[in-house]
Amino acid sequence: MAPRKKGRGKATGAMLEKFQKKGQIAVQVPAGARGPIAKNERLFKERVTYLVRHFIDVHYKSWSEVPKQDKEEIYARILGDFELDWHRHEDQACIKARMAYSFRSIKFHLHKLYKSYATKEEARAHPPEEVAMPIWEKCCDLWETEAYKIEEDKNMIEFYKRTRTRANSSWWVTPACEELYERMKTLYADRDPTQTSREIAEEVFRKVMGSKCGYMRGLGNSVIPIPSPSSRSYLVTQLTQEVERYKSKLKISEEKYDTLQNNVTTLMFQLASYHEKIDLLWSERNSQENSQDETLP
Numbered sequence: 001m002a003p004r005k006k007g008r009g010k011a012t013g014a015m016l017e018k019f020q021k022k023g024q025i026a027v028q029v030p031a032g033a034r035g036p037i038a039k040n041e042r043l044f045k046e047r048v049t050y051l052v053r054h055f056i057d058v059h060y061k062s063w064s065e066v067p068k069q070d071k072e073e074i075y076a077r078i079l080g081d082f083e084l085d086w087h088r089h090e091d092q093a094c095i096k097a098r099m100a101y102s103f104r105s106i107k108f109h110l111h112k113l114y115k116s117y118a119t120k121e122e123a124r125a126h127p128p129e130e131v132a133m134p135i136w137e138k139c140c141d142l143w144e145t146e147a148y149k150i151e152e153d154k155n156m157i158e159f160y161k162r163t164r165t166r167a168n169s170s171w172w173v174t175p176a177c178e179e180l181y182e183r184m185k186t187l188y189a190d191r192d193p194t195q196t197s198r199e200i201a202e203e204v205f206r207k208v209m210g211s212k213c214g215y216m217r218g219l220g221n222s223v224i225p226i227p228s229p230s231s232r233s234y235l236v237t238q239l240t241q242e243v244e245r246y247k248s249k250l251k252i253s254e255e256k257y258d259t260l261q262n263n264v265t266t267l268m269f270q271l272a273s274y275h276e277k278i279d280l281l282w283s284e285r286n287s288q289e290n291s292q293d294e295t296l297p
Helices: 014-020 041-055 068-081 089-115 120-124 133-143 146-162 175-191 198-209 232-295
Strands: none
Touching (some): 041 068, 041 089, 068 089, 089 120
């Protein structure tokens, strides 16, 4: 096996401990995204990778096969470390997407390490430090199955098909890419002759490029794709938005009711004050009439 290159090594969480002394760490996830931006982005990614590496069994074939209980334990740890709202769609999608990515990345590097040995016996005898021997053996069992090897070869072929070829130090632009570009230009010019609206440009881009399951082409993994009207996630999103609208209307109605109730209470106090004044004036008038009657012969 070739000697490893010297690098910065695995994250130990020293920076996280420094920030945790001040409380939870702020993380910003924009609307419509499932990835953090700007401040503490790298710290968030390193922490999630650390938790997945040390608290999730990596012998499962895919992230979807990891038990729900194991995932929920990591969710709780992340929510305890960072200022994220689990009930916000973007924050929840950010946590789930990053954990899945970290799991795949760890499995990729472990498989790469496994293949670096000359024989499978040698690979089995040298598990990584962070992986227990029973887990490493289960991983090796998975990688040595015929079904996994066939799938690996298939994925490799698809990768090379998608890889762009180079010639004369420049990238070739395929006819398909030119066609997509011309379609976007035409649609954008039809819908916005001034070509100044960013929202229309994004709508045209999404319409032309389309989307795969859970992925928006051309916009990266951090963008939450717009679900199709027939999908369950679309219905959930629509219902969630309706609930939020009803909550907003209910809040406005409650505020109006409180204002009316305060106004009615104020009017009742004023009315009671007027009644007291009227009773007092009436009593004084009766007293004056009685005194005049007594003075008459």
